[in-house]
Amino acid sequence: MKYKLTLAYDGTRYGGWQAQTNTTAIQTLIEQSLKTALRQNTPLIGASRTDAGVHALAQVAHFSFEKRIDPLRLRASLNGLLPPDIRIREIEPVDIDFHARYSALSKEYHYHLHLDRVINPFKRLYTTPVYHPVDIPFLTKAAQNFIGTHNFTSFTNEAHQDSTARHPIRTISRLDVVLEPGGVRLEFEGNGFLYKMVRNITGTLLDITAGKISLSDLPKIFAEKDRKKAGKTAPAQGLFLIKIRYEKFNIN
Numbered sequence: 263m264k265y266k267l268t269l270a271y272d273g274t275r276y277g278g279w280q281a282q283t284n285t286t287a288i289q290t291l292i293e294q295s296l297k298t299a300l301r302q303n304t305p306l307i308g309a310s311r312t313d314a315g316v317h318a319l320a321q322v323a324h325f326s327f328e329k330r331i332d333p334l335r336l337r338a339s340l341n342g343l344l345p346p347d348i349r350i351r352e353i354e355p356v357d358i359d360f361h362a363r364y365s366a367l368s369k370e371y372h373y374h375l376h377l378d379r380v381i382n383p384f385k386r387l388y389t390t391p392v393y394h395p396v397d398i399p400f401l402t403k404a405a406q407n408f409i410g411t412h413n414f415t416s417f418t419n420e421a422h423q424d425s426t427a428r429h430p431i432r433t434i435s436r437l438d439v440v441l442e443p444g445g446v447r448l449e450f451e452g453n454g455f456l457y458k459m460v461r462n463i464t465g466t467l468l469d470i471t472a473g474k475i476s477l478s479d480l481p482k483i484f485a486e487k488d489r490k491k492a493g494k495t496a497p498a499q500g501l502f503l504i505k506i507r508y509e510k511f512n513i514n
Contacts, residue, residue, distance in 0.1 A: 263326065263327055263328065263329065263330055263331070263355060264324055264325070264326050264355070264356050264357070264358050264360055265324060265325055265326075265327065265331065265333070265353055265354065265355055265356065266322065266323075266324050266352075266353070266354050266355075266356045266360060266362065267292075267306075267322065267323045267324065267325070267350055267352070267353055268320055268321070268322055268350075268351045268352040268353075269292070269318070269320075269321050269322075269323065269348065269349060269350050269351055270318055270319050270320065270321070270348075270349050270351055271288050271317065271318050271321065271347060271348040271349070272317055272347040272348075272387075273288070273312060273313075273314070273315050273316045273317045273318070273498070274315060274317075274347070274387050274499065275347065276288050276314065276315075277314045278311065278312055278313045278314045278315075278316065279308050279310065279311050279312045279318075279321065280308070280311045281293070285314070288312075288321075288348055289306055289308055289323075291344060291345070291348060292306055292323070292340070292344065292348070292350075293305065293306050294343075295339075295340045295343040295344050296325065296340070298339075298343055299336060299339040299340060299343065300327060300331075300336075304325050304326075304327060305325065306323050306324070306325050307323060307324050307325070307361070307362050307363065308321065308322070308323040308362060308363070309321065309322040309323065309362040309363050309366055309369075309506050310322075310363075310369060310455075310503055310506065311457075312501075312503055313458065313461075313498050313501075314498060315497070315498030315499050316498045316499075316501045316502070316503070317388065317499075317501065317502045317503070318502065318503040319502060319503065319504050319505070320351070320503065320504060320505050320506065321503055321506075322362045322366075322506045322508075323362050324356065324360060324361065324362040330355075331353075333352075333353035333354055333355070334353075336353055337350050337352070337353050360508075362506075365508050365509070366454075366506050366507065366508060367453070367507045367508060367509060368435065368451055368452060368453055368506075368507045369451070369452065369453075369454065369455060369503070369505070369506050369507075370449065370450065370451045370503075370504040370505040370506075370507075371449075371450045371451075371455070371460045371501060371502065371503055371504060372447045372448065372449050372450070372501075372502045372504050373390075373447060373448040373450070373460060373461070373464045373496065373500050373501050373502075374388060374389035374390065374442070374445065374446075374447045374500045374501075374502070375389065375390055375391075375392050375396070375445045375446050375447065375448070375464075375468075375500060376389040376390065376391045376392065376444050376445040377392050377396055377444065377445040377446065378444045378445065381444070382444060385444070386499075387499055388499060388500070388502075389444070389445065389499070389500050390496055390497050390499060390500035392445070392468060394471070394472045396446075396468075396471045397471060398439060398441070398446065400470075400471060400477075401439055401446070401467060401470075401471050402439040403477070404467055404470045404471070404477050404480075405437045405438075405439055405448065405467060406437070407477070407480045408434050408437050408463055409434050409435070409436065409437050410433065410434065411431060411432070411433040412431065412432070412433075412434075412484055413430050413431050413484065413487060414430055414431070414432050414456055414459055414484075415430045415487035415488075415489070416483050416484060416486060416487055416488055416489055416491055416492045417456065417458075417459050417462040417463050417466070417489070417492055418430070418456035418457050418458060418459050418462065418489065419457050419458045419462070419489060419495070420456070420457040420458075430456065430487075432452055432453060432454050432455060432456065432459070433452055433453045434450060434451070434452040435451050435452055435453070436449065436450070436451040436452075437449070437450055437451075437463075448464060448467070449504075450463075458495055460501060461495050461496045461497075461498065461501060462489070462492055462493070462495050462496075464496035464500075464501075465492075465493040465494040465495050465496040466483075466492045466493030466494075467493070468493065468494070468496065469493035469494060470493070474493070475492075475493055
């Protein structure tokens with residue numbers, strides 16, 4: 263039997279999604295809770311490897327278990343075992359061919375930018391303050407340059423890793439600039455994102471609005487396939503994994 267988990271977490275205190283030896287990861291805590299609830303080691307496969315400090319409203323993962331389980335009862339057990347900044351939202355049985363990562367059709371991320379002079383202290387862990395004036399129409403114009411299918415090697419921090427080197431091409435179907443109280447959010451939707459790609463695009467857009475990078479230089483930055491040519495990496499706390507979209511899948 264295979265089961266799909268949908269979960270939310272505040273990433274502030276964690277070293278990211280993926281299990282690691284030198285920091286506390288969200289995957290590790292959920293696997294420990296699954297082991298307690300199901301009384302056996304239960305590896306968990308996540309859809310997106312969010313970085314340290316990045317948040318999620320609807321991360322997706324799957325696990326296999328030989329017996330049929332009661333999803334509502336397991337959800338209650340896991341949420342009773344997990345810290346309050348990690349919540350299992352839903353557990354459901356899925357077809358054996360379902361894969362949290364490889365079955366995904368698209369992913370949606372939001373990056374929150376605070377543009378007012380004084381930040382709301384209750385948002386400080388969930389938005390990134392910007393200390394230079396930002397022309398919203400110009401930011402919107404610059405963002406359109408990232409829409410479409412491109413080689414995003416210049417916007418990943420793992421350009422020479424085997425998987426990234428072989429598959430650096432991604433399609434961003436939407437990059438909207440949306441006004442919100444105190445600032446804006448950048449809404450990214452695409453078929454996949456390379457390591458730190460959203461944060462590197464956001465940092466590059468901020469450098470463009472600050473006049474540190476010319477908008478006319480973007481084609482050259484793409485073409486050179488060199489991370490050093492693009493802008494800074496935006497901080498983690500402004501980034502949220504919002505949604506992962508799948509085709510309809512069969513229930514076991």
